[in-house]
Amino acid sequence: MEFTEGGVTAAQGFTAAGIYCGIRKNKSKSDLAMIYSSVPCTVSAVYTQNLVKGAPILVTRKNIADGKAQAVICNSGNANTCNADGEEKAQRMCEIAAKELGIAPQDVVVASTGVIGQVLPIEPIETAAPALVKALSPTGSEAAAKAIMTTDTEVKNMAVKLTIGGKTVKIGGIAKGSGMIHPNMATMLCFLTTDAAISTCALNAALKEAVHVSFNMVSIDGDTSTNDMTSILASGLAGNEEITGDGEDYRLFVKGLTVLCTALARKVAKDGEGATKLLVCRVTGGRSEKDARLVAKSVICSSLFKAAMFGADANWGRVLCAIGYADADVDVGTVDVAFESKAGRIEVCKNGAGIDFDEEEAKKILTQDEINVDVALNGGEFKASAFGCDLTYDYVKINGDYRT
Known part of the structure; x- marks a missing residue:
């Protein structure tokens, strides 16, 4: 193919x-x-x-x-x-x-x-x-x-x-x-x-x-x-x-x-309105396909997370927050999070808690135009990916005068 x-x-x-x-x-x-x-x-x-x-x-x-x-x-x-x-x-x-x-x-x-x-x-x-x-x-x-x-x-x-x-x-x-x-x-x-x-x-x-x-x-x-x-x-x-x-x-x-x-x-x-970056949330270790899909899309839909990605801010807490309200069967205490792009990969969360990482290195990774957010739930064998974009000033500008 x-x-x-x-x-x-x-x-x-x-x-x-x-x-x-x-x-x-x-x-x-x-x-x-x-x-x-x-x-x-x-x-x-x-x-x-x-x-x-x-x-x-x-x-x-x-x-x-x-x-x-x-x-x-x-x-x-x-x-x-x-x-x-x-x-x-x-x-x-x-x-x-x-x-x-x-x-x-x-x-x-x-x-x-x-x-x-x-x-x-x-x-x-x-x-x-x-x-x-x-x-x-x-x-x-x-x-x-x-x-x-x-x-x-x-x-x-x-x-x-x-x-x-x-x-x-x-x-x-x-x-x-x-x-x-x-x-x-x-x-x-x-x-x-x-x-x-x-x-x-x-x-x-x-x-x-x-x-x-x-x-x-x-x-x-x-x-x-x-x-x-x-x-x-x-x-x-x-x-x-x-x-x-x-x-x-x-x-x-x-x-x-x-x-x-x-x-x-x-x-x-x-190509989302005003977007500067493609965001892909790749979830592994779900207890069911439904759980993996719910988590992936919850992260992609988070306005706070999307805004952080626009600013190249490795605010992984917003990822955990989105997982927490995803209504999925997840043990937050087993969740790992990493950010990855063509500039490299960096682990930012292990077992639901923050770990030491280089903020400058993370920023370099997050300034790229395609970013993967890897979420390991570590609870099963199911996986899913969701696709979104960052939230920018231009999104509001475009939709503030869409008809005119």
Whole structure:
């Protein structure tokens, strides 16, 4: 297995595009994306658990109930959430895309991202649709990735390839997400494609497995968005024997999908609003997987800890504090903590108590842009990792005038 070029167009059968249509005021930023498969695909998706859901999620759920889809259309700049005409507009987006592509509206996955509670203007999308379809290209993944960005500063566009049943299978993805990120299903928006032949049931299971350890372990600010969605389309054009259930081929596919989703999740975490550092909490020795996950995410979500990391302050007490309120089965008297980066590694806590360490050395380690916080619970065999970022002045600035 290895990373490869192409993003969502790496897999056979897929083209993509991204253009400016006029939803955003800033004409320098594209705001309408499309992904298209030359053949009908098996599809799966997971959605936000927020009770307030964007209209596109409600429409997509209906559209893919039969396990089939062939295209994705997504706008940025407007979330189409909490609007009286939201579902009507989301459905209209499907109809517009379908008409230009020559497919059925129910075979379209629709998504939106941006400001909540503002009416989505449909006219710019309708006017731009012919140009969007004309722009579809086997090298269009990066353009699509840019078109779904909101406060993101980095494009999230990746792919992996692996061998399944003697055939080369590719899995690609684009994602957006920088703020309002604390998912309970997927994350922000992520669109995945693959040319693997896989049944709907197996694809559903694989996506949930991959999301469980990747996107569901990301937190930027503790806010679960209304529009979170991760979807995957499988064209089957790789020619492998169809994966229909658990087995060697299924496990290989899940591994590849998990590697890709984890890489995208790390990119999302590192690109958190105002962030300067990626934080990864790696927990070992949990008494259960649940305990390890609870601890890892509790540390990543701690505002005090995140602020300390921004200041390169080795305040390990904030790590212990977060472990203490994680509601996990932990003996705090057995916990060890260490900080690690490309500048080195330093132990700061042993058996739940502080130990002597060089503060200057610790500061040097914590000034790097990627920091691992290693927590050894020493109570069992389970482990988990969570992904987040530091809390900076700029996070408040960005969200203080987000609409203006």
